[in-house]
Amino acid sequence: MRVLILAKEGEQSAAATPPAADAMAAYQKFNEELVKAGVVIGAGRLSPSAQGKRVRFDGKKRTVIDGPFAESKELVAGYWLWQVRSIDEALEWLKRAPYDGGIFEIREISMSEGV
Amino acid sequence: MCEGALAIDPRNGDAPEGPGRGETAATEAHRAIEAIWRIESARLIARLARVVGDIGTAEELAQDALVAALEQWPAAGVPERPGAWLMGTAKHRAIDLIRRRQALERRHEELGRDVERAQEGLDLDTAIDEEVGDDLLGLIFAACHPVLSKDARVALTLRVLGGLTTEEIARGFLVPVSTIAQRIVRAKRTLAEAHVRFEVPGGAERVARLASVLEVIYLIFNEGYSATAGEDWVRPALCEEALRLGRILAELAPTEPEVHGLAALMEIHASRLRARVGPSGEPVLLLEQDRSHWDRLLIRRGLAALERAERLGGAMGPYALQAAIAACHARAATAAETDWPRIAALYDAVAQLAPSPVVELNRAVAVGMAFGPAAGLDLVDALIPDPSLKAYHLLPAVRGDLLRKLGRSGEARAEFERAASLTQNARERELLQRRAAECAAEGIVG
Numbered sequence: 001m002r003v004l005i006l007a008k009e010g011e012q013s014a015a016a017t018p019p020a021a022d023a024m025a026a027y028q029k030f031n032e033e034l035v036k037a038g039v040v041i042g043a044g045r046l047s048p049s050a051q052g053k054r055v056r057f058d059g060k061k062r063t064v065i066d067g068p069f070a071e072s073k074e075l076v077a078g079y080w081l082w083q084v085r086s087i088d089e090a091l092e093w094l095k096r097a098p099y100d101g102g103i104f105e106i107r108e109i110s111m112s113e114g115v
Numbered sequence: 116m117c118e119g120a121l122a123i124d125p126r127n128g129d130a131p132e133g134p135g136r137g138e139t140a141a142t143e144a145h146r147a148i149e150a151i152w153r154i155e156s157a158r159l160i161a162r163l164a165r166v167v168g169d170i171g172t173a174e175e176l177a178q179d180a181l182v183a184a185l186e187q188w189p190a191a192g193v194p195e196r197p198g199a200w201l202m203g204t205a206k207h208r209a210i211d212l213i214r215r216r217q218a219l220e221r222r223h224e225e226l227g228r229d230v231e232r233a234q235e236g237l238d239l240d241t242a243i244d245e246e247v248g249d250d251l252l253g254l255i256f257a258a259c260h261p262v263l264s265k266d267a268r269v270a271l272t273l274r275v276l277g278g279l280t281t282e283e284i285a286r287g288f289l290v291p292v293s294t295i296a297q298r299i300v301r302a303k304r305t306l307a308e309a310h311v312r313f314e315v316p317g318g319a320e321r322v323a324r325l326a327s328v329l330e331v332i333y334l335i336f337n338e339g340y341s342a343t344a345g346e347d348w349v350r351p352a353l354c355e356e357a358l359r360l361g362r363i364l365a366e367l368a369p370t371e372p373e374v375h376g377l378a379a380l381m382e383i384h385a386s387r388l389r390a391r392v393g394p395s396g397e398p399v400l401l402l403e404q405d406r407s408h409w410d411r412l413l414i415r416r417g418l419a420a421l422e423r424a425e426r427l428g429g430a431m432g433p434y435a436l437q438a439a440i441a442a443c444h445a446r447a448a449t450a451a452e453t454d455w456p457r458i459a460a461l462y463d464a465v466a467q468l469a470p471s472p473v474v475e476l477n478r479a480v481a482v483g484m485a486f487g488p489a490a491g492l493d494l495v496d497a498l499i500p501d502p503s504l505k506a507y508h509l510l511p512a513v514r515g516d517l518l519r520k521l522g523r524s525g526e527a528r529a530e531f532e533r534a535a536s537l538t539q540n541a542r543e544r545e546l547l548q549r550r551a552a553e554c555a556a557e558g559i560v561g
Contacts, residue, residue: 036248037154038362042412081412083355088150092197111389 002041003090005080006105026098034082039093042081049075074103081109141189148184148193155198156181156278161250163205164313167212170257171303174275176212180205251276252315252367255360259328262309267302268331270295276363277356287353288338325368329377329434332360336381340388341540348398348542354385365420372429375420379438382417383445386410398546402450414445436465455485472501473509480513488520508537512547519554528554 019027034040046052052067069075084090090106097104156177164173180201194200258271273279273287281299285292316324339353361378368374390408393399421442424435440461447453462478475498483491495514504510515530528551535547 036363036366038359038366041416083359085153085355086146086150088146089153092147092150092154 001084001086002109002111003082003084003087004107004109005082005090005094006076006107007078007080008074008103008105009077023098030096030098034080034093039082039084040080041083043079045078046076144189144193145185147197148181148188151184151193151197151201152181153278155201157251157254157276158198159201159205160275161254162202163209164254164257165250167209168313169303169307169311170254170271170275170313171307172212174303176205176208177201179208248367249315251363253313255328255364255367256315256324257306257311257313259324259331260306260309260311261324261327262311263302263305265331265334267298267305268327269334270298271302272331272360273335273356274299276360279356287350287356325371325373328364329373332357332364333377333381333434335360336384340384346396346541348392348396348540349388351388354381354388357381358385370427372424372427373432373434375424375427376429376432376435376438379417379420379424380434380441382413382420383438383441386413386417386445396542398542400546401444402453406449409445417445418442431464431468433465433468436461436468440465453484455481459485472498472504473507476504476507476510476513479517483517483520488517492517492521506537508534508543508547510534511537512550515550515554519550519557524554524558528558 031040031043049067049069052069054065054067054069056063056065082090082093084093087106087108094104094106159177159180160170160173163176164170167173167176183204184197184201188194255272255276258275259268263271269288270284273284274281279287281296282292285295288295315321336354336357339350339355339357341349358378358381361374361381364374365378386409387401387404389410390404390406391399391401399405417438421435421438424430424432424438429435430439440458443454443458443461459478459481462474462481466474466478475494479491479494479498482494492514495510495517498504498510511530512534515527515534518524518530519527531547531551531554535544535551538544538547
């Protein structure tokens with residue numbers, strides 16, 4: 001199954017602050033391990049929401065809202081696409097990630113028709 | 116789409132106990148152990164094999180560690196570093212085993228050294244974090260050793276590298292569990308008897324051994340992609356296992372062009388998995404597929420892998436060539452835009468590299484598309500006397516298709532009926548029978 005891992009950050013500023021060098025190295029080591037295990041099929045880090053846009057749909061009306069999205073408690077800061085055999089496997093991998101804060105969400109990507 | 120045959124989905128009743136919320140801590144631990152096993156088992160076996168020298172013993176030691184985890188974790192909880200725990204447990208057993216062996220052989224002077232070597236090789240603190248790349252590669256080469264039959268190589272590879280249980284492999288290949296169990300036992304015995312050394316081969320031997328590895332992975336992929344038998348047209352779980360092995364191999368042997376060629380081929384083919392099965396499980400052939408259902412991510416990954424293979428000088432490798440053909444389809448936004456002359460030329464190159472009637476048949480299809488059905492039919496007709504294609508259902512299927520395009524519905528119908536009688540796959544049979552019926556209808560109208 002394919003899962004999306006969403007890295008969430010509470011504060012907008014966090015996404016703009018580059019991580020410390022040793023934290024970055026630990027992350028890279030972990031990511032490398034995942035790639036070597038054939039798990040990672042895609043990944044990305046998102047720019048701060050200040051550079052983002054939202055479009056609200058209301059019937060025929062479309063309203064564009066500029067970032068930053070200060071009202072959000074949990075903003076997506078990055079994502080991974082993993083190919084795993086089960087949610088449990090994704091969980092076991094994720095628990096090994098070298099983070100000391102934040103919330104990470106695992107969601108299975110539905111492969112059914114008509115998404 | 117159906118759940119993969121190998122996927123362990125607790126909601127479908129594979130878990131020992133009921134669904135999610137009310138599950139006990141023990142069930143939760145079992146699920147965690149299963150997942151951890153899949154992550155750790157190959158590395159564990161590879162590391163142990165380097166120390167004890169053969170993968171049969173290594174696999175048994177790793178299994179012992181798994182049993183210990185199943186006994187202890189449900190009550191004690193999953194340790195913080197489960198991989199290190201498994202390695203530590205297996206290490207103690209490996210040392211016990213070496214001591215027992217040595218005691219039996221009464222070679223006391225060597226005992227100390229071997230135990231030392233085992234201690235060194237399985238240092239608890241570093242064992243998990245350390246690079247295991249070469250050990251893993253050694254494990255792949257051993258499991259795919261040419262001394263083993265193809266069936267044995269496939270089963271052993273899925274077992275020691277994929278971390279699959281015997282039951283899961285049996286389900287994937289629709290054979291009895293006892294058959295797979297026997298295959299694995301015999302494979303391990305054969306490797307031990309042939310004194311297959313646990314190593315990464317070099318030089319000319321490496322080329323031949325690598326070809327065997329690639330073949331095994333591609334066999335697994337193909338069994339999932341065009342299931343040769345049974346009710347399902349595809350078994351995506353097998354494709355996923357093969358893809359994973361291919362991706363791992365591409366990381367372990369990044370300078371081998373054909374490794375990327377195979378990865379490219381599988382990624383691009385897998386991109387169509389969803390599109391090649393219709394709503395009721397029936398096959399949908401390439402040119403009739405809804406291309407918006409093709410997985411763009413896998414296509415992109417496949418094209419990138421193909422580029423790597425070509426950059427490494429491997430454009431003319433057998434897998435890279437097949438990947439290049441698959442890429443022609445992947446790049447065409449509609450079936451009508453397919454670059455058939457290029458595909459025909461690529462098949463030509465494949466045929467020169469490894470002449471085979473099946474390749475010729477594929478070339479005939481491409482020629483038929485590029486230069487008209489009559490040209491294709493000439494090539495197909497030349498293949499009819501070939502004894503190796505006597506029972507091959509795709510020969511009459513292709514012939515039927517070309518005859519139909521030439522307006523010879525009566526002959527086309529007979530060919531499709533013949534093809535339907537030859538295939539072992541139920542879904543494919545239905546498709547071919549439908550084609551035959553369409554020809555019959557055309558015959559009446561025309």
